[in-house]
Amino acid sequence: MRARLICSQWMCVAVVVAVSSLSGAQSTANQENQWMGIESHIGNLTGHAANAKDDYRRYCVGCHGDLGDGQGENAVWLDPKPRDFTIAQFKCRSTPTGTLPTDEDLFNTIARGLDNSNMPPWNTFTKVQRADLVAYIKHFSAKWQTEKPGTPIQIPPEPEVTADRIKAGQVLFKKLECWKCHGVEGRGNGPSADTLTDDLNRPIKPFDFHDGDRFKCGKSNADLYKIFMTGLDGTPMPSFADNVKPDEAWDLVFYLRTLQPMKTKEKEIARQLGLKPIDPNAPNP
Amino acid sequence: MKFQHARYSLAILASLVLVSIGTVMLDQKVNAAAEGKITGTVKLDGTAPRQRPIDMSKEPSCAKIHESNPVHMENVVASASGALQNVVVYVSEGLTGNEASAVSSENPTWDQKGCQYIPHVMALNPNQHFKVVNSDQTSHNIHPMPKQGGPNHEWNKSQPTGAPPFDVFWTGEEVAIPVKCNIHPWMHGYMAVVKGPNAVSDANGSFTLNLPPGSYTVTAWQEEYGTQTQKVTVAAGKPATADFTFKAK
Numbered sequence: 001m002r003a004r005l006i007c008s009q010w011m012c013v014a015v016v017v018a019v020s021s022l023s024g025a026q027s028t029a030n031q032e033n034q035w036m037g038i039e040s041h042i043g044n045l046t047g048h049a050a051n052a053k054d055d056y057r058r059y060c061v062g063c064h065g066d067l068g069d070g071q072g073e074n075a076v077w078l079d080p081k082p083r084d085f086t087i088a089q090f091k092c093r094s095t096p097t098g099t100l101p102t103d104e105d106l107f108n109t110i111a112r113g114l115d116n117s118n119m120p121p122w123n124t125f126t127k128v129q130r131a132d133l134v135a136y137i138k139h140f141s142a143k144w145q146t147e148k149p150g151t152p153i154q155i156p157p158e159p160e161v162t163a164d165r166i167k168a169g170q171v172l173f174k175k176l177e178c179w180k181c182h183g184v185e186g187r188g189n190g191p192s193a194d195t196l197t198d199d200l201n202r203p204i205k206p207f208d209f210h211d212g213d214r215f216k217c218g219k220s221n222a223d224l225y226k227i228f229m230t231g232l233d234g235t236p237m238p239s240f241a242d243n244v245k246p247d248e249a250w251d252l253v254f255y256l257r258t259l260q261p262m263k264t265k266e267k268e269i270a271r272q273l274g275l276k277p278i279d280p281n282a283p284n285p
Numbered sequence: 286m287k288f289q290h291a292r293y294s295l296a297i298l299a300s301l302v303l304v305s306i307g308t309v310m311l312d313q314k315v316n317a318a319a320e321g322k323i324t325g326t327v328k329l330d331g332t333a334p335r336q337r338p339i340d341m342s343k344e345p346s347c348a349k350i351h352e353s354n355p356v357h358m359e360n361v362v363a364s365a366s367g368a369l370q371n372v373v374v375y376v377s378e379g380l381t382g383n384e385a386s387a388v389s390s391e392n393p394t395w396d397q398k399g400c401q402y403i404p405h406v407m408a409l410n411p412n413q414h415f416k417v418v419n420s421d422q423t424s425h426n427i428h429p430m431p432k433q434g435g436p437n438h439e440w441n442k443s444q445p446t447g448a449p450p451f452d453v454f455w456t457g458e459e460v461a462i463p464v465k466c467n468i469h470p471w472m473h474g475y476m477a478v479v480k481g482p483n484a485v486s487d488a489n490g491s492f493t494l495n496l497p498p499g500s501y502t503v504t505a506w507q508e509e510y511g512t513q514t515q516k517v518t519v520a521a522g523k524p525a526t527a528d529f530t531f532k533a534k
Contacts, residue, residue: 238441
């Protein structure tokens with residue numbers, strides 16, 4: 001008799017669980033019906049959200065969740081947290097701070113992955129699969145229905161590295177007060193470093209340039225350029241586009257390369273120059 | 286015959302004059318109607334929580350400014366008599382279409398001065414432009430954080446010392462958007478984006494809203510104590526009163 005009672009209690013629990021998971025599935029279904037027609041456009045490629053359903057379920061849902069809200073079952077174990085697609089805010093963009101990224105930005109992020117996070121490079125996908133997934137990511141937020149991506153920032157062709165440019169970059173590093181967070185030697189130990197938090201109010205560390213070139217949004221010089229000109233939305237890293245001219249931005253890129261642990265052209269020039277770390281107390285030239 | 290003609294024209298002239306006088310008077314009446322207003326004060330009932338002093342020693346250029354007069358947190362700014370400052374007062378219900386869609390032509394300034402936001406709380410209409418200024422000898426990053434998934438986008442811009450002011454606006458209503466500087470973590474403030482006439486209570490806790498006669502719901506918002514509402518009827522030419530009292534926690 002007692003065993004039977006326990007058994008029926010468990011059945012009760014099972015029913016509740018089943019019903020609640022059903023309703024969860026329903027809200028996903030509603031959302032899917034609503035914006036599933038959305039497309040992505042990368043060059044000549046057109047991605048269709050509906051085609052990415054299986055890939056998303058297979059590869060993305062564990063972290064980003066059924067509803068795209070970053071609440072997948074692995075999310076509790078991860079830091080940084082998986083992106084919540086329902087708010088349509090992204091770190092790696094070619095567009096100004098506070099705007100939506102381009103389809104191409106999302107397309108590149110999927111292939112590149114995000115260093116220093118649990119997002120691996122998904123370079124096993126075909127371009128079509130990735131384009132479809134970009135559309136699928138966009139179907140989670142109404143923002144993609146009402147707003148257009150920002151206009152990508154201007155990136156002039158990369159100039160020749162010169163000693164003058166590296167020196168000018170160092171002046172910018174001091175003047176823009178990059179060192180307040182990243183430290184005078186770029187070790188991520190500036191006076192404000194310990195107090196930084198992200199949008200979820202979780203502690204976040206500024207990048208240590210002596211760690212290597214595992215920048216959040218790509219390793220190339222152009223990626224580095226984009227990171228500080230557009231800012232990493234959702235983190236303390238602001239956009240410097242209003243106060244750094246496009247050509248000057250290259251100077252800063254070259255200077256940042258002198259801080260790297262590996263051999264770089266810039267580091268060699270800095271060595272020949274006998275470049276010392278900045279003195280934050282010295283007046284700006 | 287001629288005399289009669291003259292009489293007719295006189296009558297027409299007289300009626301024209303009367304009509305025009307009437308129009309002028311009617312106009313005045315409309316103007317008087319537009320000049321209705323709500324005035325009031327915001328008070329704190331009880332003792333304000335202790336506002337911690339801010340240690341700016343990590344930013345010597347700002348610490349120097351406040352050397353003789355140390356600054357405190359501004360979560361609750363109340364006078365000895367209980368007047369509550371920095372409370373946003375706005376009309377949450379009862380605005381006509383015109384009043385609700387009007388955008389103030391004022392172009393307020395959000396200043397970063399002495400490593401503080403001045404003002405600490407600012408009220409704006411959607412699409413009302415404002416200027417962000419850095420008056421300090423240090424870089425700031427201005428980082429407003431609207432509600433995620435809401436109508437406004439978060440952004441984060443660096444403004445080094447000497448950089449020119451920039452112009453910006455919010456599109457969606459939101460009470461209120463917290464603003465912070467990540468470089469100087471003690472800096473924080475709020476921007477309230479509301480439709481129609483709005484005010485922020487001053488050091489005496491007083492505010493004025495200019496409104497046409499009508500029935501309104503007026504809301505007061507304070508960053509620690511949340512919102513309070515009350516119904517107010519504004520009559521032509523006679524200021525209505527709406528006082529608010531927040532209870533200290």
